Structures are given as structure tokens and as C-alpha cells.
Amino acid sequence: MVNAKRGLGKGLGALIPETSVLTGGRTIVNIDVSKIVTNPRQPREDFPTATLQELADSIKAQGIAQPVLARQRGEKYELVAGERRWRAAKLAGLKLIPAIIKDFSDEESLEMSLVENLQREDLNPIEEAEGYQRLLKEFKLTQAEIAKRVGKDRSTVANALRILELPKEIQAALRKRQLNVGHARPLLSLQNPEAQLAIFREILKKNLNVRDVETLIHGAPERMAVRKRKKRHTKNEELNDLVELLTVHLGTKVSIYGTIKRGRIQIEYYSKEDLERLIELITGGEKLI
Numbered sequence: 001m002v003n004a005k006r007g008l009g010k011g012l013g014a015l016i017p018e019t020s021v022l023t024g025g026r027t028i029v030n031i032d033v034s035k036i037v038t039n040p041r042q043p044r045e046d047f048p049t050a051t052l053q054e055l056a057d058s059i060k061a062q063g064i065a066q067p068v069l070a071r072q073r074g075e076k077y078e079l080v081a082g083e084r085r086w087r088a089a090k091l092a093g094l095k096l097i098p099a100i101i102k103d104f105s106d107e108e109s110l111e112m113s114l115v116e117n118l119q120r121e122d123l124n125p126i127e128e129a130e131g132y133q134r135l136l137k138e139f140k141l142t143q144a145e146i147a148k149r150v151g152k153d154r155s156t157v158a159n160a161l162r163i164l165e166l167p168k169e170i171q172a173a174l175r176k177r178q179l180n181v182g183h184a185r186p187l188l189s190l191q192n193p194e195a196q197l198a199i200f201r202e203i204l205k206k207n208l209n210v211r212d213v214e215t216l217i218h219g220a221p222e223r224m225a226v227r228k229r230k231k232r233h234t235k236n237e238e239l240n241d242l243v244e245l246l247t248v249h250l251g252t253k254v255s256i257y258g259t260i261k262r263g264r265i266q267i268e269y270y271s272k273e274d275l276e277r278l279i280e281l282i283t284g285g286e287k288l289i
Contacts, residue, residue: 028067030096031077036070036086039079039113047087055088064089067098069116071109077101080109081116111139118150125184126175129160136161155280159185159251162277167193170200179203182210185251186217189270211244214253239263250278 068082077099079086089097104112117123118131135141135149143161147154163174163184170187173179183203187196199216202208208216239256246254246265253268269275 028098028100031070031099033086033090033094033097035075036068036077036079036097036099037073038083039109047084052084052088052091055084056091059085059088059092059094064094064098067100069112070099070101071104072101078109080104080112107139111135115149118152124175124177125160125163125181126171129163132157132161133164153281153284155277155284158277158280162188167197167200169197173200173204182248182251183208183213186210186213186253189217189252189274209244210247214247217253250281252278 064085066082066085068086069080070077070082071080072078080102082099086097114131114135118128123131132143132146135146136143141149143157144154147157150157163181164171166174166184166187170179170184174181174184179200187199190196190199199213202216203213206212238260243254243256246256246267250267252270252274255266255268257263257266267278269278
């Protein structure tokens with residue numbers, strides 16, 4: 001609960017408009033957008049103009065469905081969660097924005113901001129991984145605790161964190177969305193950073209898809225021999241789509257033998273850790289070895 005003396009002191013009382021609304025035990029107030037400042041601990045760096053404009057257009061038509069979360073800082077309000085909504089509201093020309101004011105500590109503010117961002121679907125892979133890493137290091141949370149807070153599987157958190165093991169050049173491409181996670185995960189099976197970079201440059205140079213990358217790496221990962229792409233085991237397009245889907249989801253080479261009615265699925269792994277990761281991903285987080 002907000003401390004009345006600290007959270008609703010003279011400064012805040014003077015700033016809350018008469019149009020404030022009490023709902024569900026929380027006070028939602030309409031704040032002048034110019035009185036809001038960004039959170040210096042904001043873990044998110046990328047706010048794509050195109051998606052901001054889409055949200056701004058939606059706000060113009062429908063209004064803001066969810067208030068931002070902020071804390072008072074002198075005559076201003078510092079965002080705790082909702083910076084994207086605030087930016088879009090300004091872009092839409094709004095003068096006021098609904099907000100919930102709470103008295104968060106610096107640590108609580110950072111954790112709330114991290115969790116709120118990690119629940120979004122449009123983070124780039126590096127922002128997501130860095131968010132999990134900060135929760136691990138700064139708040140001493142386990143991967144299981146993080147997964148529970150952000151509403152995702154523990155294997156999802158573990159896989160995201162592994163992306164930070166890749167060379168900085170590859171991470172930069174992921175941040176800029178020049179590369180996707182489906183391309184990056186197979187690179188983790190290579191132990192040599194130079195080998196990872198060599199494949200990465202081939203991906204960019206030849207515009208390889210995920211299946212191409214798996215074919216390139218499979219069989220001789222450290223030799224960097226660029227092999228001719230192997231034939232699929234079936235000409236059935238529906239099965240090929242399933243191969244692509246499973247390859248991206250599992251982050252490893254997948255083959256399907258047979259037909260849509262009968263056959264077998266082959267999933268490859270390249271280390272004990274990779275096997276453990278796949279088992280947890282397939283079983284929903286249960287460890288069997």
C-alpha cells in the first residue's frame with residue numbers, strides 16, 4: 001500500500017487533477033504528459049517508430065485501455081511501467097494520460113519495469129535476454145522464479161539467456177532484427193566463436209533460412225565446410241512446413257521421415273546441455289536426466 005505521507009504528500013496532492021478516479025482500490029489520475037519523465041533504469045532501448053505509430057492510431061480511435069504506472073519525483077512523475085503507451089500518447093497528441101501513482105523504491109521500480117517489458121511480445125531477443133539476466137543478477141531470482149513472474153516456461157527463459165553467449169557482432173544483428181532467434185540458436189551448438197561468426201556471415205551474405213543454417217552446421221560444425229543442401233526426406237509440403245516449425249521451436253535440426261499419416265521424427269542435439277534443454281522444452285520444464 002502507498003504510504004500516505006510519502007505517496008500523497010503536498011506535492012502530489014497539488015498535482016492530482018479533480019478528475020481522478022478510484023477503482024479497484026487504486027487511484028487512477030489523469031496526468032499531463034509533459035510532467036512525466038522516463039525511467040533512467042528502463043531496460044528497453046528500442047521503440048520502433050512504425051509500431052509506435054500503430055499504437056498512437058489505436059489510442060486516437062479507442063483511447064488508452066491500460067494506465068501507465070509511475071512514482072512521484074518532485075514536481076514530475078517518473079515512469080515505472082508503460083513508456084511505450086506514454087510515447088504513443090504523445091505521438092497521438094494527447095495532453096493527459098491515465099496513470100496509477102505508487103511509491104516504489106528504486107529496486108521495485110526496476111523489477112516492475114523489467115517484468116512489464118518481458119511480458120511483451122515485441123522485444124528483440126537481446127532485450128529479452130538482458131532483462132532476464134538483470135533479474136538473475138540484480139534480484140537473485142532463479143530461472144524458475146523469473147518464468148513464473150513473466151508467465152513463460154523456464155525453458156523459454158533458459159534458451160533466451162543462452163543467446164548472450166554468442167559473439168557481440170551476432171548479438172548486434174539480433175538487436176537490429178537482421179537475424180532471428182531461429183537462425184541464432186543453431187549457432188550455439190558451435191563451441192568456437194570464430195566458427196559461429198563464419199556461419200553468421202554466411203547467413204547474411206546468402207540470406208540463408210533456418211533450414212539452410214542447420215544443414216550448414218550439421219555433421220561437421222567446427223570444420224566450417226559449406227555443404228550442398230541435403231534433400232528433404234519427403235516432397236510433401238505439409239511435412240516440410242512442420243520441419244521448419246519444429247526446427248524454429250526447438251532450435252535444432254529436425255527431420256521427419258514418412259508421410260502425414262505415419263512416420264518418425266528425428267531431433268538432433270550436440271551436447272549434454274543441449275539434450276537437457278530439449279527435454280525440458282518438450283516436457284514443459286520437467287528434468288529427466
